[in-house]
Each structure stands twice: as C-alpha cells, then as structure tokens.
Amino acid sequence: MGLTSNKVLALTVCTAVLLFAGTVWLWPRLARRTWRAVSGRVALLLAVQLTLFASAGLAANQAFGFYASWADLLGQETDEGVVVDHTPGGPEDDPLRVLDTGSVPGAGSPGARAGGRIHEVEILGRTTHIATRAYVYLPPEYFQARYRTRTFPAAVVLTGYPGTAKALVDKLDYPHTARRLAKEGRMQPMILVMLRPTVAPPRDTECVDIPGGPQTESFFAKDLPDAVGGHYRVGEKPGSWGIIGDSTGGYCALKLAMHHPWVYAAGAGLSAYYRAPIDRTTGDLFHGDKTLRNRADLFWYLKNMPAPDTSLLVSSSKVGESNYKDTLKFIEGAKATNRTRISSIILESGGHNFNTWRREIPATLEWISGRLSDR
Template structure:
C-alpha cells in the first residue's frame, strides 16, 4: 500500500483506536509496582502516541502532498534524476514521453475539445540529461479545429520542496482553475507544464546548476522549453513563456524569470523566498564558488546586475507568512529598477499552505495570461 493510499490512513487510524482501547482496558492490570507493569504502561502510552502521530502525519501528507511514496519519505527515491542514456528509456525517441491521459477534474463532458486534457509525461533534458515526471494541461481549444494552427502560450508551474507534481493537479487545481478562467473570458487559453523543482530527488537543488552535479537551472531555462516546443504547439518567441510556483517553486520562478528574461516574460512567486538556503536537504550547492552563490541571491542580483526586462509577481500575507517584510522590501527594490516590473498579492491572513495558494492562483494566472502572447 502506498503512502498516499486511503487504506494506509484507515489502517493507521484503526491501529491508534485499538491501542487506545487496549490501554484503557489493560491499565488497571498494569497499575502495580515493578518494572514489568511500569514497562507495560510506558510501552502502551508510547505505542498509542506514535500511532496517533503517524495517522496525523499521513493525513497531513495526503492533504499537502509533501511525499509521493515511502521511498520519497525515507530519502530512497532513485528512480528519477540524472540519466545517462535517454535512448534506452522505454524506447522513447523524443524528449517527452506521454504515459497517460486524463480529463480535467470537475469539467463537464468527456471529449478533450470540450474539457481539455491532462497528460502525464516523462521529460528528459537533451543537454543536462535530467529526467523528471510532469503533468501537461492542454486547454480545450488545443483540440478544436479552428485553433489547429495556433501556438499557445505556456506557463511552467512548480511545487515547493519536496512536493509532488500531482499535487498541482489534485490539490492546487491548476488545470481546473485555468479552464474555468478561460471559459469565463478572464484569461487566454494556456498550456501548463506542471512539475516539481526537485529534478534530482531527494536532493533540493533550488534550481541551481550545481558544480559537478545536476544542472537544474539549465534544465528549466533551456531543456524544458525545448522539449515542450518539440512536442506541443507552443509559442517559441520571447513573450510566450511564463513560470509560476509556490514556496521553493516561487523562489525558482522569480530567479528563472530574472536570470532568463529572453525565455520567461513573467515569473510569479507565491510565498517565495529570495535567497537559496544551504541546509541538509540541499547539500553544498555552490562548492565554494562565490559567483554562483551571489547569482542565486535575488537581492544581490537586483543590486549588482542589470535589471532584467521581465515582469514579476510576489505574494504574501500580513499574518501567517514569515516572508511578509522581505516581500515588501523586494517590491521596493524592484520598483527602483528601470526595466523590471513588479506586482503583488498581499492577503490579510494566510499561512504557508495549499489553502492560501488556492486563494492566490486565480489572480496569479490572470496576471500571467495578461503578460504572455501566443506567437
């Protein structure tokens, strides 16, 4: 049974209930002196607490999509990451392999031309040899005959760390939201390429080209757009691509838009931070190279590099988000530049969680749509 399976959650809850009832039932028998009764009481209390905490952890993981499976949870996920030979991968001949298709949840109808389509894919970078799973949302217009020659704008959508790409579909509802907004005439139809920034799991690369390691920034700035352009009808000129993400994905979105304005005309960071952290999940990202470390610091970039010709969106909450003051400072610093444009979504309250981001995503997608063209 998988970590995200409802059976696992039910089993955990059932075990906690059994242990609680057993503790109540056996407590009078263990209310004696001696190391055995004392050990029994301690063991029952400890087992009950562990079962309750495990059940709570499983429920939270299902709600927020932190870990995709047991291997991901225990840091043993090695099936994805840097690959050596793409030609050996399932006989695929291109950088994108479609594994499955599904309709957009909540959409009425059964045909792609009325509901749109979500494709589960594997993407392999031609230059970086990074492989990662992703989901691609194709709007209904993509399948309609009157749009058969149209190239659509595209937005890369990133999770936080560790995150799962599926959470962008099932928990944050990006495809459903994009479809409804386009149907209401509040945004143009766009292709969404949804994945997590963790392209070499379990390591958190912070979308950095790690010396001697995964070249995550090159993958997102070059390989990913090239792969999507080769497989889908996506605009290939400057102005056709945007990038959006939450938390770690928000930091990556801002950084990629600032570093590569020739690729991304807009970058939206929901609850982002502005400097790559160094911790046990990242390891040594820069290998002592001060230039790489500075480049991953968005404050340093704004102060020392030429202002990029791109549009940025940041979000925070007055109560509930730790990045509120930093976000106000970032807005002020960007406003002082001559080329970079900045917008914001500031909520009165909202924590660092899916519920907050679901409140921000509709406005963020509308903002993104208004800054992308379909040529």
C-alpha cells in the same frame, strides 16, 4: 499500499482508535506495580502515541503533498531516471514521452474538447541529461477544430521542496482553476507544465547550475521549453512562456524569469524567498564560486545586474508568512530598476500552506495570462 493511499491512512486511524479503546479497557488490569504491569502501561501509551502521530503525519502529507512515496519519505528515492544516448532519429529520441493520459479533476465532461486533458510525461534534458516526470495540462481549446492551427502560451508550474507534482493537479487544482477561468473569460487558454523543482532527488538543487553537479537552471531555461515546445503547440516567439511556483518553486520562478527574461516573460513567486539556502538538503551549491552565489541572491541581482525586462509577481501575508518584510524589500528593489515590472498579492493573513496558495492561484493565473502571447 503507497504512502499517499487512503487505505493506509484509514488503517492507521483505525489502529489508533482500537489501541486507545484497548488502553482504556486494559488499564485497570495494569494498575498494579509489578514490572509486567508497568511495562504494559508504557507499551500501550507508546503504541497509542505512535499511531496518533502517524495518523496526523499521513493526513498532513495527504493534504500538502510533501512526499510521494515511502522511498521519498525515507530519502531513498529510486525514480531518479538514467539518461542514455540513443541513435538520433530513433523512436526514443524524443525528449518528451507521454506515459499516461487522464481527464481534468472536477471538469465534469470526460471529453477532451469540453474538459481538456492531463498528460503524465517524462522529460529528458538533451543538454543537461536531467530526467524528470511532469504533468501537462492541455485546455479544451487545444482539441477543438477552430483552434487546430493555433499555438498556445505555456506556463511552468513548480511545487515547493520536496513536494510532489501530482499535488499541483489534485491539491492546488491548477488545471481545474485554469479551465474555469478561461471558460469565464478571465484568462486565455494556456498549457500548464507542472513539476517539482527537485529534478535530482533527493537533493534540493534550488534551480542552480551546480559546479560538477546537476545543471538545474539550464534544464528549466532550455531543455524543458525545448522538449515541451517540440511536442505541443506552444508559441515560439518571445513572450510565450511564463513560470509560477510556491515556496522553493516560487524562488525558482522569480530567479528564472530574472536570469532568462527572453525565455520567461513573466514569473510569479508565491510565498517565495529571495536567497538560496545552504543546508543538509542542498549540500554545497556554489563550491566557493562567489559569482554564482551572488547571482542566486535576487536582492544582489536587482542591485548589481542590468534590470531584466520581465514581469514579476510576488505574494505574502501581513500575518503568518515569514517572508513579508523581504517581499516588501524586493518590491522596492524591483521598482527602483524602472524596467522590471513588479506586481504583488499581499493578504491580511495566511500561512505557508496550500490553503493560502489556493487563495492566490486564480489571481496569479489571470495575471500571468495577461502577460503572455499565444504566437
């Protein structure tokens, strides 16, 4: 049974309840001062505490999608992917392969023309040799006859770190929300490409081209749009792509839109930070390269580089978010450029969690839809 299995959670909760009941029942028998009685009390208390802790941890992981598997939790991620060269033009030469097809959660109708589709795909970076999996949401209009010659705008949607791409589908409800908003006429139909920024697990690369390491920024700036655009009907002109993310994904979204405005016409960072951290999960990202480190600092970039011609959206909360002051500072820095367009969502209160982002996602999708072209 997998880490995110409901059966695992139910079994752990039941075990905790039984151990608690057993402790209450056996406690009078263990009230003596013999070493066996003391050892029994200690063992029962530890067992109850451990199962309660495990139940809370599994429930939190179910709600927030921190880890996808036991290997992911233990830092032993095995699904890293190995890229091999194939003969050009062969059946495996496509940088995007569809692995599975499913309906949109909450869509009601199982038909593609009414409910849309979600593809689980594997993307192989032709220039960066990065392999990762993603989920692609195709709106109902993609399958309807009157749109058969139309191209669609696309938005990359990124999780935080470590995050799971599936959480974007069934926890944050991006496909269901996009379908609902389009049906209500509040946004145009869009393709969503949902994945985590951790494309070289378990390392947190912060969407940086690491010297001698994973070229993550180049993957998102070139390989990903090329692979998706070569497989689906995505607009080819500048302005067809946007990018959204939360937490680490939010930092990546803002940075990619600023560094590559000709690729991403708009970038939205929900609860984003503005400088790449250096810690045990990232390792040495810059290898002493001051220029690379400065470029990864979005405050430095706004102040010292030509203002990017792109649209940015940032979000925070007056109470509950640690990035509030930095977000106000970033807004002022973007406004001072007189070229970079900046918008914001500031809540009165809200933590760094799924509940807060679910409150911001509808407005974010409307905002990014209004800044992308379908041609």
